[in-house]
Amino acid sequence: MTDHIVELDRVCKRYGEVEALRDATLRVRRGEHVAIIGSSGSGKSTLLRCINHLESIDGGSVRNNGVILAETVGGRVRYRREADIRRLIMQTAMVFQHFNLFGHLTCLENVTIAPIRIKRENPAEARDRAMDLLRLVGLSGKANAYPAELSGGQKQRVAIARALAIRPSILLFDEPTSALDPEITGEVLKVIRQLAAQGYSMVLVTHEMGFAREVADRVVFMDNGGIVEEGIPANIFGHPESERLRLFLQAVL
Amino acid sequence: MNLSREYVFVLWPALAQGAGQTLLIFLLTLILSLPLGLPVALGSISRLWPPRMFCRVYVWLFRGTPLMLQLFFFYYGLGIMAGQYDLPFLRLDRFPAVIVTFALNYAAYFAEIYRAGIQSIDRGQYEAAKTLGFTRTQTMFAIIIPQTLRRIIPPVCNETITLVKDTALATVIGVAELLKAARDASNRDTNTTPYFLAAAGYLAITFVLTLVYQKLEKRFGRHEREAI
Ligand SMILES: Nc1ncnc2c1ncn2[C@@H]1O[C@H](COP(=O)(O)OP(=O)(O)OP(=O)(O)O)[C@@H](O)[C@H]1O
Ligand SMILES: [Mg+2]
Numbered sequence: 001m002t003d004h005i006v007e008l009d010r011v012c013k014r015y016g017e018v019e020a021l022r023d024a025t026l027r028v029r030r031g032e033h034v035a036i037i038g039s040s041g042s043g044k045s046t047l048l049r050c051i052n053h054l055e056s057i058d059g060g061s062v063r064n065n066g067v068i069l070a071e072t073v074g075g076r077v078r079y080r081r082e083a084d085i086r087r088l089i090m091q092t093a094m095v096f097q098h099f100n101l102f103g104h105l106t107c108l109e110n111v112t113i114a115p116i117r118i119k120r121e122n123p124a125e126a127r128d129r130a131m132d133l134l135r136l137v138g139l140s141g142k143a144n145a146y147p148a149e150l151s152g153g154q155k156q157r158v159a160i161a162r163a164l165a166i167r168p169s170i171l172l173f174d175e176p177t178s179a180l181d182p183e184i185t186g187e188v189l190k191v192i193r194q195l196a197a198q199g200y201s202m203v204l205v206t207h208e209m210g211f212a213r214e215v216a217d218r219v220v221f222m223d224n225g226g227i228v229e230e231g232i233p234a235n236i237f238g239h240p241e242s243e244r245l246r247l248f249l250q251a252v253l
Numbered sequence: 254m255n256l257s258r259e260y261v262f263v264l265w266p267a268l269a270q271g272a273g274q275t276l277l278i279f280l281l282t283l284i285l286s287l288p289l290g291l292p293v294a295l296g297s298i299s300r301l302w303p304p305r306m307f308c309r310v311y312v313w314l315f316r317g318t319p320l321m322l323q324l325f326f327f328y329y330g331l332g333i334m335a336g337q338y339d340l341p342f343l344r345l346d347r348f349p350a351v352i353v354t355f356a357l358n359y360a361a362y363f364a365e366i367y368r369a370g371i372q373s374i375d376r377g378q379y380e381a382a383k384t385l386g387f388t389r390t391q392t393m394f395a396i397i398i399p400q401t402l403r404r405i406i407p408p409v410c411n412e413t414i415t416l417v418k419d420t421a422l423a424t425v426i427g428v429a430e431l432l433k434a435a436r437d438a439s440n441r442d443t444n445t446t447p448y449f450l451a452a453a454g455y456l457a458i459t460f461v462l463t464l465v466y467q468k469l470e471k472r473f474g475r476h477e478r479e480a481i
Contacts, residue, residue: 054380090386100377104399114385117395166385 002066003030005170005201006051006092012059013046013225020046022225023060028170028203033196035212035233036205038222039248044205047222048172051203052089053079064088065169090118093163097175099155101147107134107158108143111165119166126165133161137191153184157191170201178207209252213237221245255446264438264447271434272454278351278420278430279458283413285356290363295393297368308364315361320354321422327354328426351423359416366408370401403473410466417458431455 006028013021020043028034036044049055050062053069056079061071069088070079079085102110111130115121134140137157147155156176163171173192177185189211196202196215206212212219212233219236221229223244229236240246296308315323328350335343345353374397382392421432435451438444 052384054383086386086388089384092384094381094384096377096381098375098377100375100381102378102381102396102400104402113395114387117391118386162385 002063004028004063005030005032005065006203007063007066008047008050008060009063010060011047011050011057011062013043013050013055014058019225021050021057024222024225024227025060026203026220026227028201030169031199031201033201033215033217034203034220035216035218036203036220036222037207037209037212037236037248039251042222043225044222045174046225048094048174048203048205051172052092052094053085054094064091090166091169092172093166093168093170094172094174095156095159095163095176097178099147099152099159099179101155101159101162103147106144106146107139107150107161110147110158111162114162114166130161130165133164134158136164136194137161138187151184152180153187156180156188160188160191160195164195170203171195173202173204173206175205175207207252209237209249221248223248255444260444260446261450264450267434267438268431268447268450268454271429271431271451274423274428274430275417275420275432275454276458278355278423278428279413279417281352282355282359282416282420285352286359286363287409289356289360290367291398293360293364294367294371297364298371312361312364315358316365320358320419321425323358324351324354324422324426347423347426347428350426351428355416355419359412362412363409366405366412367401369408370405371397373404374400403470406466406469406473410462410469414459414462417455417462421455 004027006026008024008026010023010025011021012019012023024043024047026034026047036047038044046055050057051064053062057070057077059072059077062069065088067088068080069085070077072078080088101107102113105113108127108130111133112123112126115126115129116123131140131143134143137160139154139157139161142150142154142158147158150158156179160171160176176192177188180188185208189208192202192204192211193215204212204216214233216233218230219233220227221236221240221242221244229240229242229245236245237249240249293308293311296304297312299305299308327345328347331343331345331350335341371393378396378400379392382396387396420430423430424433424436427433431451431454435447438447
């Protein structure tokens, strides 16, 4: 048994000519908060999306709670059966940049649909728990509203509640505040901060350097499809070793 | 034209019966083609090539040839083949021939509307469903198709209005629907009134449909006033 929730080992990913990931290796321990930073197009989203099979890999291996999701044997990538993959990726939950709430469902239904329809939980209990989750993100008053009736920040908080509803062992955030107006990013960051304090494991792709520094145990800097440097926030932001990270920090800070 | 009460009274039984046939063709066609369009739409975007090929060819044939030709084929053409190859079950009566033709033809149109609706849904919806553990089938039926409803209602409504008028084509193989009833009466009496009454009948049907659609649009418009 391993205490790594996510293990990406020498993962490669190509889109035609573009090498989006080159031998990227990332391990996340239980309870750890990892922030991924890097310039646009460096492969941050792709790395995150390989964890839960939103993208399929072209080389390397992916493990989830120690279980192999995909591995490369003799130069060929082999994925586990679809039903197994489905069960494995439900242990990871993703929060998207553009929320991706289900528009035909109310907030409450967005949160309960997976527990009830996929995990076959008791509907009444699932609804109770969904209300608790909506309360956690500060939106119990919007349970019966439709996504179209919410602000961006509210939508993203519902999306976080929906992600939590499947009881994942890790949360993956892909720039959760990038689609929001600057003045409302705070309400979403507050919820993420709270989840971090409660001990949820998470991987967070973000352009908010201040926030990465604050919540992350470890910061990973990506450039050109590879992981160039990683370490505790104080070192990454205070004492960058590589030239590329120095240039990146100069540009964004 | 003669709109005297006596004359309208004389025309009424035949026209009412014709209107009944028109409504029956309309309703049966919808009942069959609205659901049939869905598997055709799903087939035409399938990842497997045999159903995709089959459904696309089907849609191409039925949308690419005149409805009247299809009507002739299913009534006269199949009748001839039934005799030539000794396959009596191919011979359809007038009315069933109309229903089969219209249902197949309109299913092709509805399939295209459904397909466009399904393909207009953002990829993020599939991704969110996948991360929550939905299979592709569950995603389609629980997440994607319900969200297409609001988008497909206007084009589906347009298509049904067209169907009201297309029912008049059934007259070419001798089905006694509203237009045939009007033409028979007009020829018999050398009078234009039956045509005006038939026109009023079609207008009444399309008017009622318009009201129904306004209701439907209101009902399904609520959640998605903007893209998610
Ligand atoms: N679906 C795709 N098809 C083709 N190329 C893609 C696709 N997705 C990503 N890429 C390419 O792969 C590389 C890495 O993209 P990725 O989205 O992972 O970057 P990112 O670090 O998340 O950038 P951003 O900060 O802009 O979100 C880029 O060069 C991008 O153009
Ligand atoms: Mg990205």
